[in-house]
Amino acid sequence: MHELGIVFHIIDSLTEVGKENSLSKISSVTLEIGEVSAVLSDYLTECWKWAVDRTELLKGAELIVEKIPAVTYCEDCERTYSTVEYGRTCPYCGGGNTYLIQGNETNIKEIEACET
Amino acid sequence: MDKFRVIEVKQSIFENNDKQAEELRKELKEQGVYLLNLMSSPGSGKTTTLSRTIEALRDEMKIGVMEADIDSDVDARTIEQLGAKAIQLHTGGMCHLDADMTRQGIENFGVDGLDLVILENVGNLVCPAEFDTGASKNAMVLSVPEGHDKPLKYPLMFSVCDVVLVNKMDVLPYFDFDMEKCKEYVHMRNPKATVIPICAKTGEGMEQWFDWLRREVAQWNA
Ligand SMILES: Nc1nc2c(ncn2[C@@H]2O[C@H](COP(=O)(O)OP(=O)(O)OP(=O)(O)O)[C@@H](O)[C@H]2O)c(=O)[nH]1
Numbered sequence: 492m493h494e495l496g497i498v499f500h501i502i503d504s505l506t507e508v509g510k511e512n513s514l515s516k517i518s519s520v521t522l523e524i525g526e527v528s529a530v531l532s533d534y535l536t537e538c539w540k541w542a543v544d545r546t547e548l549l550k551g552a553e554l555i556v557e558k559i560p561a562v563t564y565c566e567d568c569e570r571t572y573s574t575v576e577y578g579r580t581c582p583y584c585g586g587g588n589t590y591l592i593q594g595n596e597t598n599i600k601e602i603e604a605c606e607t
Numbered sequence: 608m609d610k611f612r613v614i615e616v617k618q619s620i621f622e623n624n625d626k627q628a629e630e631l632r633k634e635l636k637e638q639g640v641y642l643l644n645l646m647s648s649p650g651s652g653k654t655t656t657l658s659r660t661i662e663a664l665r666d667e668m669k670i671g672v673m674e675a676d677i678d679s680d681v682d683a684r685t686i687e688q689l690g691a692k693a694i695q696l697h698t699g700g701m702c703h704l705d706a707d708m709t710r711q712g713i714e715n716f717g718v719d720g721l722d723l724v725i726l727e728n729v730g731n732l733v734c735p736a737e738f739d740t741g742a743s744k745n746a747m748v749l750s751v752p753e754g755h756d757k758p759l760k761y762p763l764m765f766s767v768c769d770v771v772l773v774n775k776m777d778v779l780p781y782f783d784f785d786m787e788k789c790k791e792y793v794h795m796r797n798p799k800a801t802v803i804p805i806c807a808k809t810g811e812g813m814e815q816w817f818d819w820l821r822r823e824v825a826q827w828n829a
């Protein structure tokens with residue numbers, strides 16, 4: 492139950508944000524989750540409702556997950572390609588000097604909230 | 608009417624845990640307690656390695672072990688029989704320990720007077736890597752039968768580990784495990800990681816590991 496732990500951390504972080512900005516209610520939370528991060532967004536959504544309904548600030552809040560595609564860059568031929576499809580080996584030149592440029596994000600991007 | 612507006616948050620979902628981990632690490636440093644987070648796949652030999660380690664170092668330092676095994680207290684009892692202080696943590700079915708669970712464990716355990724506390728994390732290579740426990744350093748046990756390409760499959764785990772113990776060296780002849788490739792792949796993830804081949808079953812090749820620990824604990828208390 493990895494994702495439930497993550498949901499609790501998101502709630503804790505947003506409780507802090509809520510205090511700092513004197514928020515009374517958060518109505519939606521937008522996450523950016525990379526395609527190759529170890530966070531599975533389907534499971535997140537499942538735990539979300541159960542967990543937020545146990546808080547005052549986030550009760551009923553909607554979870555929006557923006558998925559970020561994983562892209563790898565090849566240093567040899569200076570091109571980019573889909574990480575999920577081709578992994579570490581460049582499909583253009585067969586080179587292995589490659590690194591991930593996006594796709595492992597696990598961020599809270601923004602929230603929609605109401606001030607007191 | 609309530610007026611809702613969009614607020615940019617732009618922070619990692621692990622930030623809250625990372626902060627708690629930093630605090631715990633600082634407190635342990637002040638108390639002179641070195642906390643090692645030991646991770647691995649199930650059955651790679653963590654408990655056996657710990658047993659050998661306790662036997663070798665128990666006369667030099669006070670050692671405690673926190674077991675986060677999900678279902679049983681078998682490992683904790685094994686450790687206690689060797690004369691080290693041990694506690695079974697209850698992870699509530701979680702697949703990893705986070706900083707807050709580690710802190711609770713530490714507080715229940717009582718680490719006063721201990722020099723080295725080893726946390727046997729839950730056996731998997733994904734989740735424990737994402738959550739900083741507040742440990743001084745991270746170690747993992749990779750056993751020969753698991754294959755030398757594990758660092759390619761679990762990049763995050765290997766990038767957070769300071770030391771990788773390659774265990775079950777006695778069975779090397781029966782597997783196509785390539786030690787040089789293994790080192791190369793580990794260093795791709797973390798150029799500073801130390802790779803130490805060991806055989807926990809016989810205790811062979813473990814001096815380098817004991818020295819690594821001795822040095823770490825001494826530096827932590829310096
Ligand atoms: N051949 C060989 N077997 C070993 C070695 N070290 C451990 N084992 C065996 O591997 C099995 C698992 O060892 P444990 O120490 O219980 O592994 P663990 O990582 O603590 O396992 P879990 O806590 O269940 O995840 C046992 O049968 C050990 O005897 C070794 O160096 N060589």
Ligand SMILES: [Mg+2]
Pocket residue numbers: 653654655676682727
């Ligand atoms: Mg064990």
Ligand SMILES: [Zn+2]
Pocket residue numbers: 565566567568569570581582583584585586
């Ligand atoms: Zn290329």
